[in-house]
Amino acid sequence: MTSQFSLKKDFPIFVTRPDLVYLDNAATSLTPSCVLKAMDDYYSSCRGTVTRGVYQISEEATSQYESVRERTAVFLNTKPEQIIFMPGTTHGLNMIASGLRDDIKPHHTIITTALNHHAHFVPWQRLVDPDHFFVCPLTDTLGIDEDFLLTHIDENTFLVALPLISNVTGGRIDAPSLTRKIKDINPRTLIVLDAAQAMLNESVTPEDYSCDFLCFSGHKMYGPTGIGVLWGKTEALSLLEPFVVGGDMITEVTTTHTTYRALPHRLEPGTPNISGVIGLGAAIDYIGNLDLSQLHNHKHGLIAYCFDELQNAFGDDITIFSDPGNITSILSFALKGIHPHDLAGYLDTHNICVRAGNHCAQPLHYEFLGIPATTRISVGAYTTRADIDFFINKTKEARMLYQKPTV
Amino acid sequence: MNVAQQNILDHYHYPEYQGSLEKPSHTATCKNTTCGDVLTLTLEIKSGIIQKAAFSGEGCAISQAAADLFIEMIIGKHMDSLKEYTKDDIVKLIGLELSPNRLKCALLCLETAQRATKSEI
Secondary structure (H helix, E strand, O other), X not given: OXXXXXXXXXXXXXXXXXXXXXXXXXXXXXXXXXXXXXXXXXXXXXXXXXXXXXXXXXXXXXXXXXXXXXXXXXXXXXXXXXXXXXXXXXXXXXXXXXXXXXXXXOOOEEEEEOOOOHHHOHHHHOOOOHHHEEEXXXXXXXXXXXXXXXXXXXXXXXXXXXXXXXXXXXXEOOXXXXXXXXXXXXXXXXXXXXXXXXXXXXXXXXXXXXOOEEEEEHHHOOOOOOOEEEEEOHHHXXXXXXXXXXXXXXXXXXXXXXXXXXOOHHHOOOOOOHHHHHHHHHHHHHHHOOOHHHHHHHHHXXXXXXXHHHHHHHHHHEEEOOOOXXXXXXXXXXXXXOOHHHHHHHHHOOOEEOEEEOOOOHHHHHHHHOOOOEXXXXXXXXXXXXXXXXXXXXXXXXXXXXXXXXX | OOHHHHHXXXXXXXXXXXXXXXXXXXXEEEEEOOOXXXXXXXXXXXXXXXXXXXXXXXXXXXXXXXXXXXXXXXXXXXXXXXXXOOHHHHHHHHOOOOOHHHHHHHHHHHHHHHHHOOOEO
16 A cells, blocks of 8 residues: 655646656656755855855855755764765765775775666776676576675675665665675775665665765755765775865965865865755755655555556566565566657656666666666655556556557 | 657568678667667668668667668668768658657667768678
8 A cells, every 4th residue: 555645745846847747766856845945045145155265155155064064964873074075976986986096906806786877887897807896696586696795705805886775676785784794704895885776765874884985866865966975984085085186175285295184175175066065955854854764655655556557567578677575666677569768758748757778777787687778667755656557557558559569 | 649650660560671681791780878779780782882771679669660761761872871861861751859869769770870881891
C-alpha cells in the first residue's frame, strides 16, 4: 500500500505545469518554494561576497553561508570543518581523485564496482594502470559481489569506491558492514562513498560508515543545481592537495611560496556559489521538517507498486533491473518491442518525464547487464500513485504503437 | 498518428536496407552515447558512386528508420555528396519535429556515413 503523502503544493513547477508527471528524480529533483525564496532573499537583501568583506551585507552573507555549513554538519551528525562546499558529486569525487594523485604508487590498486556511475568510475580508472583497477561484478540479485571485493583487498589496495545506492537499479549496498570489513583487512585503504542517490532514501551519517570521504549533490535533494558537499574525515581531507587554487583559500602568498588556510576553506577557492549554499541550507531545513520515515516509505511503496504493475502488465516481455527485495526510489527496465528512447519520447508527449539510455553507467549496461539502454523511473516526495498509474497506462499505449505488428 | 510518424514506424518495422554487405568498400560504426544507439553502415562504392549500402545496429525507431531512409536517398549518388548533407536535410527526410536529443538519433546515420567515406577497407 502506498500512502497519500504528496508534497506537490510545495513545488511551484506544478503551478506552471499542473499536468507534469516527473519521474526523473534520480537525475535531478524539483525545487520547493522555500529554496527559491532563500536564494532570492540573498540576492535581494544581502548580495555581498563572503568571508572577505568588512561591510554589513558581506558579513550577513558570510553569516548565512557559514550557518549552512553548521546546519549541514548537524544534518550529517558531523563537524562543520568536515563539510566542504563544491559544485556537486562529480566535482567532489574529482577533487578527491586529483588531490590524491601524488600519493598513488605503482604497486597500488583501486577497486570500484559495476554499479558505479561514470563520475565514481572514471576518476579512479585514470589514476592507475588497467591491471591495477578492479571492477567488482554483480550477484544474481544485482548486488555487488562482496566475496570478489573482499578477496581483492590487500596491502596494496589504495582506495575503494562504492555507491550507497545505484542510480540504475536503485539497490542499496550494506555500507556499514562492507566498509568495516574492508577496513578490517586493510585499515589504510581509503573508502570513498557516492551518496548522491542516498540522501532522500535513508538517513546518511558518514560516521556510521567506516569511510574516509562521502559526496552528494544539492540538486538531487530539492536544493539548487551547482552545489554539493564533500565530507571527509579530517585526516583524509588533509591528504588532499587542493584541486583548484586561488583567492580566499590562502594565508600567505609571496613571490616564492604560498601557504594555505586550514580546512574547510583550504578546499574552497575563489568566490563560492553563495546563493547555492544558501539554497542548499533551505533544502536541508525543508527535509528536516519532513517526516523522513514517512517520505522513505512513500517513495519505496510507489516503486514497489510500480514494479508489480509493470510485471503484471508485461509479464515475460519486461526485464526489470531492480531487486524487489532491495527497493528504494529508482527502477530500470527493458521492455520487448520498444526502445527506451521511443518510450521516453512517447511519454514526453503526455508530460511524463522518464530517463532513457545508460544513465551514465555504461560498464553496468554494456558489460554486466548486456543491454545498451534501459528506461528508468525514479520518484520524489511529490509523486503520487495516480502518477504511476498514468505512466503504466501510457507505457502500454506506447508499446502497442511501437511493437512490430504480428502478421 | 500523422503520415510522417507512420512512415517512420513503417521503415522501423520493415526496413529495406537492414543488414550488412558481404564485400563493402567502406564501413563505419558510430554510437549515440545519450541513448545507446549503435549504427554500422557498410557501403559499396565504385568510381565514387554509392552502388549499395546497408545498415545494422540497435537503436530507437528514429535512428533505425532514419538510416533506412537515408540509404534510400544516397544510393546512386557520388560519395562526395555525403559531405554536403546537413542536419536540415535529415530533418526534411524524417518529416518530424525533433527535440535536440532525438535529433542526435536522427543524425547518427549522417555521421556514420560521413565517417565511412573516410575509411576505405
